[in-house]
Amino acid sequence: xxxxxxxxxxxxxxxDEFPKDKAKKDGYRNNCKACQKIANKAYYDANAxxxxxxxxxxxxxxxxxxxxxxxxxxxxxxAARLAAEPGWEKDRSxxxxxxxxxxxxxxxxAHQGGVCAGCGVGKCPSGNxxxxxxxxxxCAGRNGCPACIRGLLCMGCNVAxxxxxxxxxxxxxxxxxxxxxxx
Numbered sequence: 001x002x003x004x005x006x007x008x009x010x011x012x013x014x015x016d017e018f019p020k021d022k023a024k025k026d027g028y029r030n031n032c033k034a035c036q037k038i039a040n041k042a043y044y045d046a047n048a049x050x051x052x053x054x055x056x057x058x059x060x061x062x063x064x065x066x067x068x069x070x071x072x073x074x075x076x077x078x079a080a081r082l083a084a085e086p087g088w089e090k091d092r093s094x095x096x097x098x099x100x101x102x103x104x105x106x107x108x109x110a111h112q113g114g115v116c117a118g119c120g121v122g123k124c125p126s127g128n129x130x131x132x133x134x135x136x137x138x139c140a141g142r143n144g145c146p147a148c149i150r151g152l153l154c155m156g157c158n159v160a161x162x163x164x165x166x167x168x169x170x171x172x173x174x175x176x177x178x179x180x181x182x183x
Contacts, residue, residue, distance in 0.1 A: 004028065008035035090129070098132050099146045105132070109152055117150075118157030131158040 003012045007030040018028040019036055029036065044051065062069045081088050091102050100108075109130065115122050116130060124130055130152035134144035153161065 006030070006032040006035055008032070008039075094132065098134060098144050098149060100132075100149065104146070105152075108149070112152060116152065116154040116157055118153045118161070121154050124154040126155040128155060130154055133158060133161060 002015065004015055004018055004026070005012050006018075009032065011032070013032050015026075015028055017032050017034070018030075019033055020027060021029045024030070031039070059070075066072070078089070087102060094100050094102065094105055116124070117133070131154075132144075133150045133153045134148035135150060138148040139145050
């Protein structure tokens with residue numbers, strides 16, 4: 001690659017440090033990416049209110065024309081993502097709520113012998129996957145961490161656990177700490 005001199009800072013740099021521009025003879029802009037970034041920030045800082053107002057106005061016009069404008073975009077995105085990656089939503093939820101991946105969930109299920117840790121049923125009667133049971137006292141808030149996870153429960157055991165207000169499963173007997181070390 002042939003080096004090029006930036007018209008702003010005057011430094012000679014490799015071509016990959018210049019933004020591409022089809023209108024230019026050599027296919028690259030005259031100022032380097034670093035100088036362009038500074039110029040873009042300066043422009044935004046000088047015109048931020050107008051840029052934000054324009055964006056708000058465009059969104060307002062779109063919402064007035066179609067009140068479900070943003071909602072439809074979200075529905076379409078979710079549908080496309082689920083079609084491309086069927087387990088995407090569940091993976092995202094487990095990662096956000098408990099800090100574990102699908103592989104760690106599957107390993108935990110295998111550690112339990114593929115059954116509910118509470119009652120031993122092989123498939124959740126509700127038709128859902130087993131719920132991730134976690135120690136609510138370990139971490140503040142609704143979400144937990146991998147160290148909070150005690151095991152996987154069917155819906156019935158999970159609801160019973162919540163209604164009783166204490167674990168219905170004696171986790172110490174099961175040895176729930178063994179599987180959380182890798183999580």
